[in-house]
Amino acid sequence: MGGPLRGIRVLDATGVIVGPTATLLLAEQGADVIKVEPPEGDLMRRLGGRAPAGAAGLSPKFLHFNRNKRSIVLDLKTEAGKDVMRRLAGTADVFISNMRAKALASLGLDAASMAALNPRLIHCTISGFASGGPYDGAPAYDTIIQGLSGVSACFQQQTGEPRFAPFVLTDHIVGIIAAQAICAALVGRGADGPGQAIEVPMFENAAAFVLSEHLGQRTFGPGGAFGDPRIMTPDARPLATLDGYICVSANTDAQARGFFDAIGRPELKEDPRFRSVAARLENVADYFRLRAEAMAARTTAEWLPLLRRHDVPAMPCHTLDSLLDDPQLRGSGTLVEEDARLNEEDAMLGLRHANRYSRSGSAPPRLAPRLDEHAEEILRELGYDAAQRAGLRQDAGVLS
Template structure:
C-alpha cells in the first residue's frame, strides 16, 4: 500500500512497546494522524493477533484495525541484544509507549532512567492499571476489572435492577487509549519546545474514575454532601430505547420547546403547564415519572409513526440500529466511514476510517496492519545496526 504521508504528525516517531487494545488504540490514532509508529513485538506477537475472526493465523480482525499505519519488528527485550536494539531505537524516537507494569520495564533495563540516558528528549509514557503513588500500584488490570472497580458495571444494576454487567465493548481500553494519545502529543509538544522530555503516567483506574464521576459525583460534589451520588436522568429505568408497538426508537425530548412540541404531537398540550413537566428543573426532580410517561405513550404506535412524527416536530429521534445496521447506514457510506482495502496477505477487508477531515494535512491509511516482524530488518537498520548485527540477532532469536 503506497500512500504518501500528508498527516499533521508526519515527522513524529513513536516507539510502541504496547499490546492488546489500550496502547495500540492510542498509537493507531497517532499513526492515522501521520506519525511513524514502530511496533515492537515479542517473538510470540501481540495477543490480539490471535483474537478471531481471521483468514490467516496471527491476523485477527481487531488486530487489523488497531495496527494499521504501523511497522512491526520482533525484538526479544529479555535478551541483551534485544535491550540494546530497543535503546538504539529510542535514540531515534520522539515518544516511547509501554503498557506493562513499570516494575517489568525496570527488570528489562528499560526504565525511564535507562532510556533518558540515551535520549534526554524522549517522552516516556506508561499506560497501565493504577497510579504509582497509591496502594494499588503494580496490580494487574484489564478492561473488565476497571469497569467493575469504577462503578460502571454497577450502574446497570442501579438503573434497571439488572445484575451488574460490563459494557459490551472494550470501553475502558478505548477511553483510556484516547487519554494516552493526548498525553503522548502533549509530551512531544513540550519536549520540542523545551528540548527536554519527561516521564508520563496514564493510569486506567484514575482515567475511568474521572469519566464515571464526571456524571455521577452528584450531591457528593459538595462538602458536606447535599445529596447522594448519581445523575438521576442517567439512572432512571426508562432511559433506554423506547419500545413501540413494533420495535424501538431512540428519543431525547430535552428542552422546553421540545416538550411542548411533544405534548402537541400526542394531543395533550395542557401538560406543558403541569408542575411535573413545566421546566427543566421540575422534570429533573421527577425524572423517573417523566421517562415512564414517555415510555407508556410510545408503546401505542409503530416505530415508523413516531420517527415521522418526531422528525416533523423537530424533536431528536433515531431508529435503533444493530451493528449490521450501522455498517449499512447511508450516512456512513456517504462519508466513507468504512474504508475498503486490499491487504497484502488478508485480501479484501474493510476498516473504520481515520476520524476527522483536515483541509491541508489530510489523513490516510498508508500501511496495512503488518505481519509479525514484517519490518524487523528495516527498523533495526534505521536504528543504526549493521547487517551483521541484525543477522546475529535473527540467528540467536533476539529478533525475528
Template sequence: MNEIPPGPLAGIRVLDLTSVLMGPFATLQLGDLGADVIKVEPPEGDIVREIGPGRGPKMGGMFLHTNRSKRSIVIDLKRPEGRDALLRLAATADVMIFNMRPKALARLGLDYGSVRAVRPDIVFVGLVGFGQEGPYAARPAYDDLIQGASGVPALVAAASDGTPRYVPVNIADRVVGLFAVQAILAALFHRQRTGEGQEIEVPMFETMTGFVLGDHLGGLTYRPPLDAGGYARLMSRHRRPYQTADGHICVLIYTDKQWRSFFAAVGSPDLIEDPRFRNLKARLRHIDEVYGEAGRIFRTRTTAEWRDVLERADIPNMPMHTLATIQDDPHLKAVGFFEAAEHPAEGPVVSMRVPSRWSRTQPRAGRPAPRLGEHSREVLAEAGFPDREIAALVAGGAVREGGTVPEEMSDRQEEAV
C-alpha cells in the same frame, strides 16, 4: 494524480511496546495522524492478534482495526542482545510508550533513566493500571477490573434490574488510550518549545474514576454532601431506546421546547401543564414517571411513523442500529466512513476512516495492520544496523522476522497491564 499530504505528526517516531488494547488504541491514533509507529512485539505476538475470526493466523479483526498505520518488529527483550537492540531503536525515537508494569520494565533495563541516557529528550509514557505512589501500584489491571472499580457496573445495576454488568465495550481501555494521546501530544508540544523530554504516567483507575464521576459525583461534590450522588436522568431504569409498535427508536426529548413540541405532535398539549413535565428540575425529580409516560406513548406507532413525526417536530432521534445494520446507515455511507480496502495478506476487508475532517493535513490510515515481525529487518536497517548484525540477531533468536511464530506464551505478555 494529487499527492497525498503527510499527516500532522509526520516526522515523529513512536516506539510502541504496548499490547492488548489501551496502548495499541492510543498508538493507532498517533499512526493515523502520520507518526511512524514501530510496534515492538514479543516472539508470540500481541495477544489481540488471536481475538475474533481471521483469514490468516494471528490476524483477527480487532487486531486489524487497532493496529493499522504501524510497522511490526519482533524483539525478545529478555535476551541481552534484544534489549540492546531496543535501546538503539529508542535513540532514534521521539516517543516510547509501554503498558508493561514498571517493575517488569526496570528488570529488563528499559526504565526511564536507561532510555533517557540514549535519548535525553524522549517523551517516555507508561500506561499503568494504578498510580505508582498508591497501594494498588503493583496490581494488574484489565478493562473489566477498572470498569468495576470506577463504579460502572454499580451504575448499570442501579439503572436496570439491580444486576451489575460491564458495559459491552472496552470503554476503560479506549478512554484511557485517548487520554494518553492527549498527554503525548501536549508533551511533544512542550518539547518543541523547550527541548525537554519527560516521563509521563497515565493510570487507568484514576483516569476512569474522573471520567465517570464527572457525571455522577453530583451532590457528593459538596461538604457536607447535598445528596447521594448520581445523575438522575442517566440512572433512570426507563432510559433506554423506546419500544415502538414494531421495533425500537432512540429519542431524547430534553428541553422545555422539545417537550412542548412532542406533546403537540401526539395530540396531548395538556401534558405540558402537568407539574412533572413543567421544567427540567421537575422532570429530573420525576424522571422515571416522565420516561415511563413517554414509553407508553411510543408504543402506539411504528418506528417509521415516529421517525416522520419526530423529524417534523424537530425532536432529536436516531435509529437503534445493530452490528448487522450500521454499515447500511445512509449518513455513514454518504460521508464514506466505511471503506473497502485490500489487505496484502488478508484480502478484502472493511476499514473505518478517521472521522475528523482536516483542510490541509487529513489524517488517514498510513498502512494496513502488519503481519507479526513483517518489518523487523526494515526497521533495524533504518536504525543503522548492518545486514550481518541483523542476520546474527535473527539467527540468535533475539529478533524474528515474519512467519517465525512460536506457540508458547512469554512472561512479557503476562506482565502487560
C-alpha cells in the same frame, strides 16, 4: 498532508488494548508507530477472534486496533534484542509501554535509562494504579478496573445489579487519555526542549471519569445523593416502536411541546407535570413512561419524519447490523470496504480515523501489520547492513 503527527516516531512496546488504542490514534495522525512485539506476537493477534485463512495473527480485533503501524519482533531477553531497542530509542520521540516498573527496569527501559540514551524522549507508562499507592504493581485488567473504579457501581445504581459495560471500556478510554497526554507532552517539549516521563494510571483515570459524572450532591457532604437522576433512572432508554427502537431527546420546553403535538396529545402541553424543565425533571418517571407508551404505536420509519416535523430530535436506535448500512457512517468514510485483501475469499470491512484536519489531513490508510512484517526495513533504516540483519534473525529473535 500525511497527518498532524507526521515526522514523529513512536516506539510502541504495548499489547492487547489500552496501549494499542493510544498508538492507533497517533498512527492515524501520521506518526511512524513501530510496534515492537515479542516472538509470540501481541496477545491480541490470537485473542481477538479467529483470523481468516492465510492471515495467521490478524484477528479482527487486532486488525482494528493496529492500523497504520509497522511491526518488528525483538526478543528483549537477548542482548541483541536490547541493542536494537536502544538504537530505536535513540531515534524515537515517544516510548510507550504498559509493563510494570520492575519489568521495565530489568530490561533497561525505565525512564532514567532511556533519557540517558535520548534526552528528548517522551517516556509514557500506562500503569494499573498510580505508583506509590497501596495497589502499586497489582495486576490490572479491564474488568477489575471497571469493578473497582465505580463503572459497575453505576450499573448497580441504574438497575440494582453491578455489571460490566459491553466494552473493554476502561482500557479503551485510558488508551485515548494516554494518546492525549503524550501529545500534550510533545507540545510542552517544543522544538528543542527536553522530554519527560508520563505515568497514566488506569484506575485513577477511570474513577475520575465515573466520579466527575456521578459524585453529584455527595460532592458537598455525606448526606448528598450520588448520580445524575436523568441518567440513572431505569426509564432513560431507547424506546420500542412497532418494529424496532428509537431514541428521542425532548428536553427543552419547545421540544417537549413539539413532542406532545407529534404524538397527538396537545393537551399535555398544559399539564402542570410537564410544563417546564423543572416540572419534567420533578416528574421524570411519568414523563419517560408517557414517551415509552406513545412510541409503541407506530414504526420507527413513521415516527422519524413526524418528530422531525415538530423539531423533536430523534434517530433510530441501530442494531449492529443496521449500523453497518448507515448512510452517514458509510458516506463519511469512517466504515469502508477495504481494497486490500487478506486472502482470495474474504472481502474486508475497515475503519478509518473519524476526525478531519483541513491542512495536514490524516495518514494514508494501511492495514495492520503481520508479525515482524517491517523488520528488514526498520533494521535497514537503523543502519544495520545485510550481514548484521541476517545475524539478528538468530540473535535478537527477529523472524523475517
